[in-house]
Amino acid sequence: MPRLTEAIKHLIIINVILFVAPQLLKMDLTNVLALHFPQNEHFGVWQYITHMFMHGSFPHILFNMYALWAFGTPLEQIWGRNKFLFFYFSAGLGAGLIYTFVNYYQFNGFYEILTQNGLSVTDINSILDTGIYTNYADIITLSKQELTEFYNLYHTPAVGASGAVYGILVAFGMYYKDAKLALIFFPIPIAAKYFIPLILLGDLFFGVTKYSIGNIAHFAHIGGAIIGFIIALYWRKNQFKRWK
Template sequence: MNNKITGAIKHLIIINVIIFVAPQLLKLDFTNVLALHFPENKHFGIWQYVTHMFMHGSFSHILFNMYGLWAFGTPLEQMWGKNKFIFFYFSAGLGAGLIYTLANYYQFNGIYDQLINFGLSASDIQNILNAGSYNDPRIAISNEEMIKFYNLYHTPAVGASGAVYGVLVAFGIYFKDAKLALIFFPVPIAAKYFIPVMILGDLFFGMTKYSIGNIAHFAHVGGALIGFIIAWYWKKNQFKFS
């Protein structure tokens, strides 16, 4: 297999680049329409499970995602064909968005239930979420938890990372002895070891307070999980999709 860019990947990269560049040139912000919002947020739309995969927050964000899509997706599309690869890519991306939402719901509802137990009403809580501040002596949880509560409700997810993680896992299943390395850890490691460590890292950061930056770790884990299930099934059963 060669590294020549394949059809589906070429078109996915073009669409991602257009959606990243066009709003900047037109001085428009499509975040409230296209990014994936918390379902209770007024900006949420079911289509965002697809559209968020084509939005990125920075140049480095889109650069790394598109590089990963090209580097790990190319041999998969060459092996599977265009239709099968597209099905896989969007399945991983949709799965990432759904699992990310479920994880956020779990964390959000945990704090929400505590506030209800403190005696706050649903309208009291909504006022806090709308205002972004509170001065209620009944709230006996840390300010850090309240900030997390606010961010879960208001911060949308963007990026193809979940789908790309699915692609990365599939690459590891089919090319387990390929050597991979990180920029900040430039030591080649076989994919069968490298990829599980990356996913475990996301799971750790997603479940603890040690996350660095605004990263949707559970979207990564979700994309990786769906990617693993599909790729493992296809490899085991030699699934055909012309």
């Protein structure tokens, strides 16, 4: 079992504190620290960083912290603490930005259709505030599912270190491509060079279709993976020295 490296140890401690403390103190930090839609009243630029330290459930934080330790430890040992932290936060920030861009694109698509249906800005804001659209049901061409998605894009915040972890997962696969990995529901070990692309293809499939199970930010995963790949590839080609 690999030892707990310095950066990963502190990241896990901060994540655990921000998961446990609000529950013990009966505080809800979601509106302040989770990543909200840019037009939402609770949005703050700092949330692109803070959302990485928020988790919605015990299985959520357990999986992310385990993956951070399992795949991040060998990378920190190669890169050093500072370089690893730069990579981690870059992947997490990139994940948040790409996630926002995709959500904004989808939101504007729904918004444009509603304006074409004849709804005013006040009417649309009323739907976003209340979730009620029955007064306009006769003229709206969006389905109930699409209206629900429109409402959720505006109101549902993103939490979790998954974007940063996906960046780490991709970098791990680039450095240890023959390492055998497996999932609980698919316990057959597969080499990382095949396993990781399969996971990413799954995220892409669930992100662009309606078959996703649960409220998962698939495009945040993909965003973190893209940024992680770009940085790790650049470092490998340029042979950056270890940052102390």
